[in-house]
Amino acid sequence: MYARDCNLLRSVRLIFSKEFFFGSFFLVFILGINLGISYQSYNDFRVVQIILLLSLCLRSLFQQQYSITKIEITFLFYITIGSLFWTNSSFIVVDIMLVYLLFKAFQTLSYRNSITKLIVLSSLTMFLLLPLAIWDYINTGTYLPNWYLFSLNIRVYDSYFLIISTLSVWLYSTKEKYKSLYLLLPFLAFLAVLLDGGRSVTLAYTVFIAIVTICHKSIRLPLIGSYIGSWLSYLLVTYVATLGSSSLRIARESSSGRVDLWVNGLQCWAQNPIIGCGFYQLEQYPHLSAHPHNIFVQVLTETGLIGFSFLGFVLFKIARHISWNIKQNYFVIAALLAVIIDMSLSGVHIYPITQMTLLWLFVFLLKNPVFAHAQYFNQPAKNISKIERYLPGLVVLGLVIIFCYIFINASIFLDDMSSTPPRFWVYGYQLFR
Structure with a gap:
């Protein structure tokens, strides 16, 4: 009776916590709730x-x-x-x-494992319509990501899947309940990324899986199996969908204008290297994206060396207080490296949902009590x-x-x-x- 009352009290505290309030943002995205605030x-x-x-x-x-x-x-x-x-x-x-x-x-914010479980398990519902999109792809030869609930850039979903897969792998590795579900999510998420042609996320996720499987022997085979399974499913579906074509195309070949964006950004930065040039693409280059798809180039270009130094200070504080012993802190290192790769090649930091997902990932990586460095990042400011x-x-x-x-x-x-x-x-x- 006492144990049941304690569990009930913890549940009530969780519901009224700021972390649950924060997690509700993800539920709106996951469930596809249209708020109707704007068009x-x-x-x-x-x-x-x-x-x-x-x-x-x-x-x-x-x-x-x-x-x-x-x-x-x-x-x-x-x-x-x-x-x-x-x-x-x-x-x-x-x-x-x-x-x-x-x-x-x-x-x-403080890290709560229950919020991570809620986000990860709820995210599985996002894939309910994926089989219909795959079936349509097989019949028509054209893949359309119309199973996504919002008409957002598909890269928003790809980067979201990368971060949620990272959290799901962690839950799987810590021997939590519902292990099969925690392994199912990375399989489905990576398959969706491959179908979308998300190259930056593919590279980031591959590096993450490589480091984790090398350093964590007990989950090596299941993770490798999930990773290979996503690739084989993607190749099989693509092969069947393109049987009537003369060639099997499995990768996008364009640069998506990234080189032009980076060069343009650095050229603009060179005009005012100390303080930066602000919003540099408003009038002169209206055909380009409103951000250079690289957070480091963007910060340097728009805020100059002074602004870039603040970003460098934050990165230095993180690098200084986490352990770089790959055997002991492999998961944090792998996740941070994956995020850096994705943020260096995509516009993940522009969109609200991916900003919030990245925020929770950093709370997990830096404030989770299971990591030794959490003591530093959890200390109250004075x-x-x-x-x-x-x-x-x-x-x-x-x-x-x-x-x-x-x-x-x-x-x-x-x-x-x-x-x-x-x-x-x-x-x-x-x-x-």
């Missing part, structure tokens, strides 16, 4: 994302857990100065403020000076005002807007009416 699902998720992140900041502030470090003060000061010099500064400032919100959410007691409230108030102004004056509620390469809104080249 674009991309914008729907953006609005919900900002409301959720601001709510986490406000909750942390009221619980006196929100603090501002000196490096953050320097960062905010740099943004203020940069806004005076960057081209089309409103675009880049809004993106940076969003990244800052994600960073503060990382600080306030207020150092008297100013920092009042500054967090001013910063949160400023963030609320900025995003409320954007919501009130945005064009997301208009149905006659043309869709362009996305940034904050799906209308990548327009923030306001």
Whole structure:
């Protein structure tokens, strides 16, 4: 009786926890719930994302857990100065403020294994219509990812599947219940990625599986079997679907314009290498994407060496406090390497759902108590000076005002807007009416 009451109490606490509140964002995506906030699902998720992140900041502030470090003060000061010099500064400032919100959410969230289980097991429902798409592919010879519930870029799903597969492999390796389901998800996810022609995710996932299988002998054969099974299923389906064709095409051959994007970005950076050039593709290159499909090139181009140094500082802090002993910390190293590969070749960091999924992955990798380095990343921030007691409230108030102004004056509620390469809104080249 006592044990049952304790379990009930833990369940109630979980439901009212900020982590469950955060996890509800994924359920909306997984279940395909159309919120109807705007005419674009991309914008729907953006609005919900900002409301959720601001709510986490406000909750942390009221619980006196929100603090501002000196490096953050320097960062905010740099943004203020940069806004005076960057081209089309409103675009880049809004993106940076969003990244800052994600960073503060990382600080306030704790890792809960139950939330990871909920996300992973719920994600299995996303594949219910995949057999119909495969059957249609076999009959027509053309594969259409119309089984996805939202009309988003398919790379959003591919990068989401990469991260969820990473979490699923972890649950499988720790001998949790439902082991067969945790192994089924990577098989289906990687098969979907192959059908989509997701090359960056394919490379990232291959590197991840290679490291994990080399270092973890007890799950080596099942993981290799799942990986090979995805490839064989993909080749078999593709072969059957193209029986009437003269050749079997199993890979995309185009560069998707990435080289042009990177070269263009670096050329723009060279014009103002110290502080960056801001939103560099708005008018001069309207035919290109609104981001260079490489987070490192994007940060360097848009915020210069100064802005890139802040990213470098974050990476240095992570690299400094995790163990690089591949035998002891192989999973964290493999997952981080996979994420770096994907973020270097795709636009995963642009979309709301993949930003939030990446956030939870970093909470898992850096704050999970089973990892020795979690003690450092879980330690509460300390207020150092008297100013920092009042500054967090001013910063949160400023963030609320900025995003409320954007919501009130945005064009997301208009149905006659043309869709362009996305940034904050799906209308990548327009923030306001």
